[in-house]
Amino acid sequence: MRINKDLCVNCGMCMNRCPVSAIKKTDKVVDIDFDECVECGVCLRSNVCPKKAIYQQPLEYPRSVRSLMSDVLTIAPESGISGRGTEEMKTNEVTGRFPDGTVGIAVELGRPCYGARLYDAEKIAMAVAAEGVEFEACNPVTTMMSDPKTGKFKEELLNEKVLSAIVEMTVPYEKAESVLKTIYKTAETLDCFLSLDICSKVDQDGNLPHMEIVKKMGVWCSLNGKTNVGLGRPLYQEK
Structure with missing residues (x-):
């Protein structure tokens, strides 16, 4: 502007x-x-x-990623979604991103009212990539990586500032505790706010498997997350 x-x-x-x-x-x-x-x-x-x-001055790459991750009216081409461009874990009942035996983890950097440089998103991404996570492909932050296997971002994007960026990943259940500990340790090196989301499918007994992990770690976890059941699409069925 x-x-x-x-x-x-x-x-x-x-x-x-x-x-x-x-x-x-x-x-x-x-x-x-x-x-x-x-x-x-x-x-x-x-x-x-x-x-x-x-x-609004003309936006050219790489500055255009600021609008992509900050302006709720900007559509992300990867997902066709505005406002950070990801459906996130709250739609797992229709997308099936996180099947049985896995945990969904999302790290949101920048909110509320502070913003984040993408070099901080890279710090989180590279730290968890070493743990063997799988980054969500249908997320604009993942497309900003030059190498999703290592979590390395494209150099020209590192100093761009955005209102919010979500690093989203699927983690095997047995690795979830280690990944969470890595996130907490890396968070101490960041120059922005960070919030953490975690999700898993409700099991046959009505339990949330990821709650065992956060309780073991002594981490407070709010259960008032959003769940948008339906969204006008059939519920996902695991094969």
Whole structure:
């Protein structure tokens, strides 16, 4: 995003609309910190500028990934989904991403209201890749990797800042505890917020297998996650 200085009256009305505080006033002049801007479009769509001075400049690669991971109206070509471009584990009942014997783990970096550089997403990805996880193919973050086997990202993307990035993976049940410990250890090296999601299929007794792992680790786990049953599609049936 940019501000047309010929139109801007430096009122500052747009400043509190930016979720990552990239709009700042210095010496009575309001401007957008271009390096900190995640291209979410909130300042423009809020329509708060009395002079219509905020505008979207042309987005070219690699900066265009900021919009992909930050603007809820930008569609991810990998999945056809807007807003970070992944269905995530909450749709497992229709996608079947995480079959019996596996655990789904997602690491979301950047929210709330801080953002994340993709070099932090790479740190998580490379750390868990060494544990033998399988990254979700239908996720734009995975396509940003130059080598999904190692979790290495494309060099030109590392310093791009996004509102949120989700590193999503399937883990064999027996490796889940080790992967979680690796995530916790790596999180200490990050310069952003991190949230952790975990999912497994309900077993025949009505239990959630992954809960045994988090309880053993002494990790608090909220059970009020979203489950979008149906979504207008048949439920997934394992073969």
